[in-house]
Amino acid sequence: MTNEYVLEAITREFPESVLSHSEPYGMLTMEIKKEDIKKVIHYLRDSSLEFNFLTDICGIHYPEIKKKEIGVVYHLHNMMTNVRIRLKAFMTRENMEVDSMTELFAGANWMERETYDFFGIKFKGHPDLRPILNMEDLGYHPMLKEYRLEDGTRTDKNDSMFGR
Incomplete structure (x- = not known):
C-alpha cells in the first residue's frame, strides 16, 4: 500500500473533506475538515485500508494563524x-471542540483526556473528559502558547549563557 493509494481512496470517498495533503519525511499528512474527521477515521479503520491502530492523538497551537489556531493531530x-498516516483537524480558539474517537478506539480515552488537559480541546461524546495529569483546579492549559518562555524578573540568568 502506498501513500498515493491511500490518498486516492480517501479523496474518492470524501472529496470535500480533504483540505490539503503533503508527505513530510515520507508520511502522508492530510488536513481534514473538523466536522468530517470522525467519518474519515472510521472509514480508514473499517475499509480495506485497515488503519486499525491509533498511535497517538495530540494537540497543537499556532497562535499566529487565527483561522487555524488550535489543531488535533491523529496518527x-x-x-x-x-x-502510517497523519491527519490534522484545525479550529479557532472560540470553537475548540471535535468529535471523540473513543467509540472507534478504546485507547483514545486517555489520549483525548491528555489533549484536553494540556490544550483545553473538548472532545464531544467522551465518556470521562477531565484532567489526567494536571491538578483539577489548575485553571489554565499549560501547552497553549500564552506565556513568555522566560521570567523577565530573574536576575540570576543571562540569556547569552544559553546561546541567545
Whole structure:
C-alpha cells in the first residue's frame, strides 16, 4: 500500500473533506475538515485500508494563524502493511471542540483526556473528559502558547549563557 493509494481512496470517498495533503519525511499528512474527521477515521479503520491502530492523538497551537489556531493531530497505523498516516483537524480558539474517537478506539480515552488537559480541546461524546495529569483546579492549559518562555524578573540568568 502506498501513500498515493491511500490518498486516492480517501479523496474518492470524501472529496470535500480533504483540505490539503503533503508527505513530510515520507508520511502522508492530510488536513481534514473538523466536522468530517470522525467519518474519515472510521472509514480508514473499517475499509480495506485497515488503519486499525491509533498511535497517538495530540494537540497543537499556532497562535499566529487565527483561522487555524488550535489543531488535533491523529496518527494511524496499518499494522499489516506497516503504513502510517497523519491527519490534522484545525479550529479557532472560540470553537475548540471535535468529535471523540473513543467509540472507534478504546485507547483514545486517555489520549483525548491528555489533549484536553494540556490544550483545553473538548472532545464531544467522551465518556470521562477531565484532567489526567494536571491538578483539577489548575485553571489554565499549560501547552497553549500564552506565556513568555522566560521570567523577565530573574536576575540570576543571562540569556547569552544559553546561546541567545
